[in-house]
Amino acid sequence: MADLARIAGVSVSTVSRALSDSPLINPETRERIHALAREHHYSINVGAQNLRLKQNRTVAVIVPYDPETRQHLSDPFFLSLIGSLADALTERGHDMLLTRIDADRLDLAAQVWHTGRASGIVLVGQWHHHDQLNALADARMPFVVWGARLRGQRYATVGSDNTEGGRLATAHLLAQGARRVLFFGDPGLPEIGQRHDGWRAALTAAGRRPAAADVQAVPFVTARIEQAVERLVAERAAFDAIFAASDLMAMTIVSTLRRCGLRVPEDVRIVGYDDIALAAHFLPPLTTVRQPIEAAGVALVESLLAQLGGAAPASALLPTELVVRQSSGR
Amino acid sequence: MADLARIAGVSVSTVSRALSDSPLINPETRERIHALAREHHYSINVGAQNLRLKQNRTVAVIVPYDPETRQHLSDPFFLSLIGSLADALTERGHDMLLTRIDADRLDLAAQVWHTGRASGIVLVGQWHHHDQLNALADARMPFVVWGARLRGQRYATVGSDNTEGGRLATAHLLAQGARRVLFFGDPGLPEIGQRHDGWRAALTAAGRRPAAADVQAVPFVTARIEQAVERLVAERAAFDAIFAASDLMAMTIVSTLRRCGLRVPEDVRIVGYDDIALAAHFLPPLTTVRQPIEAAGVALVESLLAQLGGAAPASALLPTELVVRQSSGR
DNA sequence: GTGAAAGCGCTAACAC
DNA sequence: GTGTTAGCGCTTTCAC
Numbered sequence: 001m002a003d004l005a006r007i008a009g010v011s012v013s014t015v016s017r018a019l020s021d022s023p024l025i026n027p028e029t030r031e032r033i034h035a036l037a038r039e040h041h042y043s044i045n046v047g048a049q050n051l052r053l054k055q056n057r058t059v060a061v062i063v064p065y066d067p068e069t070r071q072h073l074s075d076p077f078f079l080s081l082i083g084s085l086a087d088a089l090t091e092r093g094h095d096m097l098l099t100r101i102d103a104d105r106l107d108l109a110a111q112v113w114h115t116g117r118a119s120g121i122v123l124v125g126q127w128h129h130h131d132q133l134n135a136l137a138d139a140r141m142p143f144v145v146w147g148a149r150l151r152g153q154r155y156a157t158v159g160s161d162n163t164e165g166g167r168l169a170t171a172h173l174l175a176q177g178a179r180r181v182l183f184f185g186d187p188g189l190p191e192i193g194q195r196h197d198g199w200r201a202a203l204t205a206a207g208r209r210p211a212a213a214d215v216q217a218v219p220f221v222t223a224r225i226e227q228a229v230e231r232l233v234a235e236r237a238a239f240d241a242i243f244a245a246s247d248l249m250a251m252t253i254v255s256t257l258r259r260c261g262l263r264v265p266e267d268v269r270i271v272g273y274d275d276i277a278l279a280a281h282f283l284p285p286l287t288t289v290r291q292p293i294e295a296a297g298v299a300l301v302e303s304l305l306a307q308l309g310g311a312a313p314a315s316a317l318l319p320t321e322l323v324v325r326q327s328s329g330r
Numbered sequence: 331m332a333d334l335a336r337i338a339g340v341s342v343s344t345v346s347r348a349l350s351d352s353p354l355i356n357p358e359t360r361e362r363i364h365a366l367a368r369e370h371h372y373s374i375n376v377g378a379q380n381l382r383l384k385q386n387r388t389v390a391v392i393v394p395y396d397p398e399t400r401q402h403l404s405d406p407f408f409l410s411l412i413g414s415l416a417d418a419l420t421e422r423g424h425d426m427l428l429t430r431i432d433a434d435r436l437d438l439a440a441q442v443w444h445t446g447r448a449s450g451i452v453l454v455g456q457w458h459h460h461d462q463l464n465a466l467a468d469a470r471m472p473f474v475v476w477g478a479r480l481r482g483q484r485y486a487t488v489g490s491d492n493t494e495g496g497r498l499a500t501a502h503l504l505a506q507g508a509r510r511v512l513f514f515g516d517p518g519l520p521e522i523g524q525r526h527d528g529w530r531a532a533l534t535a536a537g538r539r540p541a542a543a544d545v546q547a548v549p550f551v552t553a554r555i556e557q558a559v560e561r562l563v564a565e566r567a568a569f570d571a572i573f574a575a576s577d578l579m580a581m582t583i584v585s586t587l588r589r590c591g592l593r594v595p596e597d598v599r600i601v602g603y604d605d606i607a608l609a610a611h612f613l614p615p616l617t618t619v620r621q622p623i624e625a626a627g628v629a630l631v632e633s634l635l636a637q638l639g640g641a642a643p644a645s646a647l648l649p650t651e652l653v654v655r656q657s658s659g660r
Numbered sequence: 661g662t663g664a665a666a667g668c669g670c671t672a673a674c675a676c
Numbered sequence: 677g678t679g680t681t682a683g684c685g686c687t688t689t690c691a692c
Binding site: 041042043044045046047048050051056058061063076079080082083086087090095096097098099100111114115116117139222248251252254255258278281282283 | 371372373374375376377378380381386388391393406409410412413416417420425426427428429430441444445446447469552578581582584585588607608611612613
Binding site: 010011012013014017024025026029048050051052053054116 | 661662663664665667668669670
């Protein structure tokens with residue numbers, strides 16, 4: 001910038017003002033300096049600018065991974081969510097810092113804020129860390145979590161209406177004539193727990209008694225899902241419908257069922273969750289509960305920016321929608 | 331930091347040195363200052379540090395999207411690649427800035443470097459911008475591209491051996507007894523073009539004559555792929571094998587074929603490309619050419635860091651491997 | 661309308 | 677071993 005000032009024959013302050021389009025500057029000097037900057041491929045050093053302005057238009061998007069499986073980022077749903085976040089942030093003039101951390105080291109997430117690398121944080125995945133998250137909120141770190149709204153929560157979450165989603169899916173299966181609807185997924189995780197609540201509510205509303213044996217508490221690990229299905233088939237368990245906690249899980253279940261000689265949807269009807277792009281092109285096309293990905297990215301960013309603007313952490317519950325395709329019968 | 335110095339009763343330089351574990355400092359003062367920093371939740375401001383050190387441990391990963399389809403980021407392969415990059419960068423102590431830009435505005439990619447936000451760039455996707463990329467290289471911007479090595483290229487690329495991959499896939503189909511192997515994908519894109527070359531080479535080596543009509547130059551757009559398949563079936567085209575330019579494309583082709591009443595692999599054998607996680611659990615499990623994703627992230631980062639260290643742009647060609655599953659017959 | 665100068669939070673000579 | 681000081685590239689008050 002000093003160089004540019006010398007070339008233009010003005011002071012650095014004039015250059016600074018010209019480049020920031022200050023109204024104080026003579027329009028023609030302003031234009032001349034802009035031209036010079038272009039010609040010499042000069043752009044303002046954002047680091048120095050941030051230091052001086054004590055601002056920081058950078059948001060860290062942090063993906064905690066399960067230390068055992070490292071599984072998380074392989075799910076297309078989360079990956080799409082990241083794409084959606086990238087767009088939402090770019091649109092609002094923020095940069096996106098992407099980091100993966102061990103889910104058990106959430107304190108590392110705070111680090112990126114303490115060091116001033118990012119002015120706020122989007123956490124993609126809540127896992128079991130409700131208490132740690134509350135602690136971070138108490139430290140007044142601006143952040144939002146993609147996940148479920150929980151009792152006694154002092155931080156902001158954005159998520160789809162999991163309970164309603166689970167209810168919709170299960171009610172649909174019952175309406176299709178299902179006699180016994182299994183739930184696949186680990187209810188210990190907050191979001192999955194709420195989908196499980198929805199499943200239970202729909203069964204109860206229909207006068208059924210949800211049995212503990214109807215819950216297959218499997219994690220998002222392909223091999224475990226396959227095992228669970230194979231065991232059920234081997235035991236000749238009497239079930240004719242499954243509500244799976246994610247599309248990826250549903251797809252694995254379908255493949256395994258068919259390998260075991262069962263037909264979908266003739267023998268077993270199935271509904272997934274997420275509505276990832278592949279769901280529509282799977283065979284059979286997957287009935288699923290859609291989570292609005294674009295809206296999710298926007299809602300997360302809006303909630304965070306509001307906090308950065310001084311507002312208290314505000315959560316959002318996004319609407320879910322049942323997308324009926326062929327895997328649940330017709 | 332000044333505050334910390336006051337609390338500790340020393341000067342800022344002592345604090346600075348202590349926190350950077352300088353050997354000049356008395357071990358016990360060092361420890362005392364570390365403890366104080368922890369207690370007061372102080373961490374060094376990276377922005378100021380970078381400004382002073384004129385270093386910047388941040389790498390921008392830029393995903394150009396096709397302005398029409400915005401399709402790119404939806405492919406699980408690219409998303410996994412991003413995950414792999416995040417890991418490789420984190421491991422080497424770099425932050426990752428993720429940005430999506432219009433593929434036609436590659437100059438915006440240079441911006442993030444000019445402004446000092448990132449010290450180097452990883453471009454995920456080469457598209458048709460060979461010349462623009464050469465221009466950026468001439469401007470001495472440190473960057474690597476995930477893509478194909480092309481003639482007259484002055485920038486670094488990292489990619490799998492697409493020609494060999496295409497050859498492997500096609501030779502395998504021929505060995506399985508295929509009479510006519512179609513190629514699905516747009517050979518106008520560098521990487522796809524090389525896969526196409528491999529397809530052609532394998533056919534020629536087997537004494538076949540690759541016909542222009544055997545190339546279905548479809549983009550990565552679901553509807554277009556479906557149309558192409560439907561047209562072939564409607565025309566009663568005589569083909570019994572397909573090599574698809576990506577797994578996602580292969581899956582769409584399989585679904586469409588089956589909707590049209592054709593069986594895979596009995597009527598049509600198919601091989602995909604990438605080996606995304608879902609390929610193994612698809613029905614039928616997909617035979618495919620594996621691109622080594624973890625190695626890819628590492629190779630991209632290594633190439634970039636070498637440039638940052640002053641080396642000339644160096645490209646890498648990663649080995650591909652045919653993974654035989656059931657979609658190609660047995 | 662433009663310039664001089666102070667200072668954002670840090671590091672590294674250079675002194676002692 | 678520790679302190680003093682200059683300066684990284686920028687913005688902005690205050691003077692003119």
